[in-house]
Each structure stands twice: as structure tokens, then as C-alpha cells.
Amino acid sequence: MTTKTLRIALNGVTGRMGYRQHLLRSVLAIRDQGGVETAGGDRVTVEPVLIGRRPEKLAEIARRHDISEWSTEPDTVLSDDSVDVYFDSQITAARQKAIRSAVEAGKHVYSEKPVSETAEQALELARLAEGAGVCHGVVHDKLFLPGLLKLHRLLEGGFFGRVLSVRGEFGYWVFEGDWQSAQRPSWNYRSEDGGGIVSDMFCHWHYVLENLFGRVDSVTAKATTHVPRRWDEQGRPYEATADDAAYGIFELEDGAIAQINSSWAVRVNRDELVEFQVDGTEGSAVAGLRGCRLQHRTMTPKPVWNPDQPVTEPFRDQWSEVPDNAEFDNGFKAQWEQFLRDVVGGTKHRYDFFAGARGIQLAEAGLRSSASGQRIPLERIDR
Structure with missing residues (x-):
């Protein structure tokens, strides 16, 4: 050796x-x-x-x-x-x-x-x-997170059958910086310094979608700045010129649809700061940073819509936890x-850098879609 x-x-x-x-x-x-x-x-x-x-x-x-x-x-x-x-x-x-x-x-x-x-x-x-x-x-x-590694295991094992949709929720409330310090650096909120949640997170969503579910063919997105005034690390107020929230629809090459909300202006009411729900013909799963829960078609309940009666089914209890089956490193x-x-x-x-270019391409297309209100197809970028 x-x-x-x-x-x-x-x-x-x-x-x-x-x-x-x-x-x-x-x-x-x-x-x-x-x-x-x-x-x-x-x-x-x-x-x-x-x-x-x-x-x-x-x-x-x-x-x-x-x-x-x-x-x-x-x-x-x-x-x-x-x-x-x-x-x-x-x-x-x-x-x-x-x-x-x-x-x-x-x-x-x-x-x-x-x-x-x-x-x-x-x-x-x-x-x-x-x-x-x-x-x-x-x-x-994010491909190496325990929750997504478990999700990948389910995909490799054919658990989902044909994947129909992916729904992602990411974000948390980033304090404005006046009465509580912000959890993110101020440049993230200045477009002139390369900030913005689209340029940051759409690169992540691209490689998650591409490597788990298939190439992204098009995007329709809306980016916005919910909190227009913030305070920097020295306590000085500044105008936020970059988007702090984005709502995207991504069409994948095999026909599956992904919807992912990204926001630094949302309060968390979920188990983890990011969660992806994958629905397929044979089963569904919800994956976060570490955990992953699933429900097979044979165990899917049969809810009936009745707004006049209180819900009696414990829907969250009807899902099973995917075991670790391995030790996960950082x-x-x-x-x-x-x-x-x-x-x-x-x-x-x-x-590689070609994969990185595809992520930036998706972010650029998302911003163009937000500005124009149009669905933006993506050209293929390969080695």
C-alpha cells in the first residue's frame, strides 16, 4: 500500500x-x-x-x-x-x-x-x-444527506413504480437583522453581490432532481422579495435587492412534475427545514435531511372528503420510517x-463543472420565467 x-x-x-x-x-x-x-x-x-x-x-x-x-x-x-x-x-x-x-x-x-x-x-x-x-x-x-440517500435507495429498489410528482418545501424565517441578528450574511439579499434565493437554491434543486428523478426539461417560476428592508452585520439598514423566495414548477424528461417552494421568509411547520414528497403509482415517501417515511399502495388509506365532520384518521401515523441500514457521514x-x-x-x-453549469442554467431560466411569466425550456448541456 x-x-x-x-x-x-x-x-x-x-x-x-x-x-x-x-x-x-x-x-x-x-x-x-x-x-x-x-x-x-x-x-x-x-x-x-x-x-x-x-x-x-x-x-x-x-x-x-x-x-x-x-x-x-x-x-x-x-x-x-x-x-x-x-x-x-x-x-x-x-x-x-x-x-x-x-x-x-x-x-x-x-x-x-x-x-x-x-x-x-x-x-x-x-x-x-x-x-x-x-x-x-x-x-x-444534498445528495449525500441521509434522508436523500434513503430516498435514492427506494428509487433504486423500484418502490415507487412510476414516479408521478415531487413536491419540495424548503426554508425558514431569516431574521431581518434589527431586533435579532440574521442567520444568513447580508450579501445573500443583494443582487449586485450575487445574492438571491434562486441563484442559490435552484442549483441545489437541479442536481437533486437530475440525479434522483431525471433531467429538467423546463421551468416555470415566480421569484419575489417578501422582506424589502434588512440590517447588515454592522447593524446598518439596507434595501434588499435580491429575491428571498421562489416558487417553481419543473417538468422532468420522463413526464414527472416537480414543485418546489424556497423561502427565507417562511415559518417552519414541518419536521425538517427541507422536505421532499415523492408520489408514485406504487407508493409515496417523504424525505428530509435525515429521515424518510414511506407508504406503500397496499397500506394507503381511503380518505373520504367530508368537511362537515372532524378528521378521525391519524394520517401521519399511517406512514413507516425507512431504517438507516448504514452509518451516514457528513x-x-x-x-x-x-x-x-x-x-x-x-x-x-x-x-463536474458541466453539472454546475446546468444548475446555473436552471437558475437563470427561473429568473427569466419569473420576469416574463412564461415557461422556459432548457437546452441540453453535456460534456
Whole structure:
């Protein structure tokens, strides 16, 4: 057995997602467990190099987690031949230029989504990375959630028969920032900074739909800004110029219809912050972040509509919980491990920049649909 160490430059680790999910719970967790075993029985270990704009914050993170190297000069890090992989979790507006520089420097590139501000830019990056012969990937973390892994198990086992529809509910109330601090950064609510729930969440919904149920053929959507005034991290009021809620209908290639509501202005009355109900000819299931409940056709009750009588059937009690049957790791970490195996194995990452471009394409089409009131067909984007 041989051991290879990959030096990973992580840009944006002072941000919430970059630090918590990618550095702490993924790269450092992989380092501390002794690396990742490949299909051939070899082992890949990792050594992080931190990149950011705030030297005092970088130094503190490096000290806290025993990281020997950090820099505020990304070009210097990219010029280092010992660095193998570049990861980007900066704000979207800064991402394309940085990724282009990394590809041109010959680095394998893994990125938060969206990989760029437009689908055209993402396609340019994908073709550039293909031409450079580097491995490229975009975060598809929700596919690795326990609830969706259980849902995938049901799909693979033919539980649903023919899938008829998918209904998704996502969101929670993000405080405005005046009397309680907001749970999301203020740039999320400024379109000029790349904010907006469509550009954020439609990329997620695209890969969930594409990988579980089939390609998205068209979208009809309505995006809106329910809360027009918010307060930033310094307590200063600002006008929200980006959409904070979106309501979409997605037509899939096999005829199934998906409806997904996304909102940062909704109060939660469901078991989890995101839930998907899948209805098929043979059965139905409701999947969240961790749990998944099902009801087979043989166990489906026969409700009768009668508004003059109180409901006597315990509908929620008539569903069964799907067992874990496995231990589920952090979803971000699981995809990191998959990407690192692809880097050392010289294989193409399944969730690549082309997949990222399709997600951005759906977001762009959703915004066009909202502005025009029309159904927008999607052109095919393939490798």
C-alpha cells in the first residue's frame, strides 16, 4: 500500500460554510482520520493551505487547528508546484476569476456552488478544465444527506413504480437583522453581490432532481422579495435587492412534475427545514435531511372528503420510517472523499463543472420565467 499526500489550497475558509463544512468537518476530518482509502487499496492524506483576505483570522484558524501554512496571496499559492488542489468558497462574484487562475496553474479544482455567476461562464470554466486535463467538481452536498440517500435507495429498489410528482418545501424565517441578528450574511439579499434565493437554491434543486428523478426539461417560476428592508452585520439598514423566495414548477424528461417552494421568509411547520414528497403509482415517501417515511399502495388509506365532520384518521401515523441500514457521514465530507479519490485515480468527477453549469442554467431560466411569466425550456448541456 502506498500513501500520497495532496496539498489543498482552500480559499474562503473565514466564511461560515468554508470554515464549518469544508475545512473543519471535511478536510480536517479527513486529515485526522488518516486520509482516504482508494479503490486500489492505497491511501490519500491531505495537507490544507489556507487562503483569505484577513491575516489575523487566518493565523487564528491555522493556530487553532495545527495548520502550518496560510496566505493572503492566492497567486503565490497557485504558483507553488507542491499544491495539488484548489478549493473555492468565496462569494460567487469572486469565484470565476480565481478558478480560472487555478486551472491555468494546473490545479485540480473543487468549488462551492454556483461555480460562477452565469452558465456561460461555467461552461467556459468546464471546457478550460477539460482542456487542461485537471479534475473539476462542484459541491452537490444534498445528495449525500441521509434522508436523500434513503430516498435514492427506494428509487433504486423500484418502490415507487412510476414516479408521478415531487413536491419540495424548503426554508425558514431569516431574521431581518434589527431586533435579532440574521442567520444568513447580508450579501445573500443583494443582487449586485450575487445574492438571491434562486441563484442559490435552484442549483441545489437541479442536481437533486437530475440525479434522483431525471433531467429538467423546463421551468416555470415566480421569484419575489417578501422582506424589502434588512440590517447588515454592522447593524446598518439596507434595501434588499435580491429575491428571498421562489416558487417553481419543473417538468422532468420522463413526464414527472416537480414543485418546489424556497423561502427565507417562511415559518417552519414541518419536521425538517427541507422536505421532499415523492408520489408514485406504487407508493409515496417523504424525505428530509435525515429521515424518510414511506407508504406503500397496499397500506394507503381511503380518505373520504367530508368537511362537515372532524378528521378521525391519524394520517401521519399511517406512514413507516425507512431504517438507516448504514452509518451516514457528513455529506460535504463524503463528496470531498469522492473527489479526492477521483483526483488520484485520474477519473472524471461525476459532479463536474458541466453539472454546475446546468444548475446555473436552471437558475437563470427561473429568473427569466419569473420576469416574463412564461415557461422556459432548457437546452441540453453535456460534456
